[in-house]
Amino acid sequence: MIDKLEMFLAVAKEGHFGRAAQTLGVTQPTLSAGIKQLEEQLGVLLIFRGSRFGGLTPEGQAALIWARKIVGDTRQLREEMRATRHGLSGRLRIAVIPTALTWVAKISARFGAAHPNVGFTILSRTSSEILQMIDDLEIDAGISYLDNEPLGKVSTVPLYDERYMLVCEAGSPLAARSRVAWADLDGERLCLLTSDMQNRRIINRNLAAAGVTPQATVESSSTVVLVSHVMEGGWVTVLPEDIATFLSMGKPLRLVPLERPETIHAVGLVAPWREPHTPVLEALLAEARRMVYDR
Structure with a gap:
């Protein structure tokens, strides 16, 4: 049944049978047959459909809530059995907000040195996308804000508090200052995320x-684009x-450092709430904690 639940999760995520089949590497008739078999096993209709996906x-x-739990538990079981036989191995999928991409490199470098048989797939995503991808079992962890908007039930490891810097040309009138107030940005030609x-x-x-009117x-969506425009x-x-x-x-x-805002925001590692986690x-969570402790 696990493979049928995987199919169901893919259709629920994509909202389209053809795209779901592509993500799973199966034909659309195979996917449709799998969903029908799952519905027959459960004795209920899971998806409205006529000529296309209807929700x-x-x-x-x-069933979607249970499917995520069952598939997540099954993956965890596989990970634990593999770790028992071969030690830590496999691939960690991590999604990161664009402003924290340098931090994921610090973590993956430390973790990779300790566990060379584990690879990484690292994606740049918004904070809301990261939480959705965790819910959809598309990623194993994320790096995002911890205290600015609701996270839901997740495990977290705080990594750092944001300190904001103005990036400007060396010849800019603001470049000679030791610190810039947020009010000083009024009238400046801003490029932002x-x-x-x-x-x-x-x-x-x-x-x-x-x-200041923002x-x-x-x-x-790219920090590289922002700094490139400052360069131009x-x-x-x-x-x-x-x-x-x-x-x-x-x-x-x-x-140039910007004055400290009234509210400081923390960024950290975010993982699904599950006890125990996969090995x-x-x-990874333990390595993140050590990295913060060693700073």
Whole structure:
């Protein structure tokens, strides 16, 4: 039944039989037959469908919760048996907010040195996408904000508190300052992350609290695009210190600390709430805790 539940989860996520079949590497008739067999086994209709996917039935919505739990537990069992036989191995899937991508490299480097048989797949996603991917069993963990918006029931390891830096050209009038107030950004040509990013919503609140109308002439989901625009001249951007330092290294740019906002936001490792965790995920959480302790 596990393979049929995997099919059901794929259809529920994609909302389309063809795309779900592609993600699973099976034909659409095979997928449709699998869903029908699952419905026959459970004795209920799970999906409204005519010529196309029509959404989950009420029974399908209830079954989705159980399917995620059963598939998650099955994967955990496989991981534990594999770890018993071969030690820690496999692949960790981690989704990360764009401003924390340098931090995931720190964690994967430390973890990989201790556990060389574990590989990583690292994706850049918004905070809301990360939580959805954890719910959908698409990733094993994420790095995101811990205290700005509701997380739900998850395991967390705080990594750092954000400290914001203004990134500007070396010749900018703001470059000579030792510190910049948020109010000083009024009238500046800003390039910022897109509004679906939690970092942008935090920056907007900080600007609004300083009496500045949050506006950006350039918006992007990529921090590289933001710093590239600063390099081209005329723009400034605001980024957390670590990613700002990394992207500005060796470039004719100046990083100026922004005044400390009233509310400080923590970023950390986020994992599904499960006791116990898989051996690999438990080792990742432990490594993250050690990394923070060693700082």
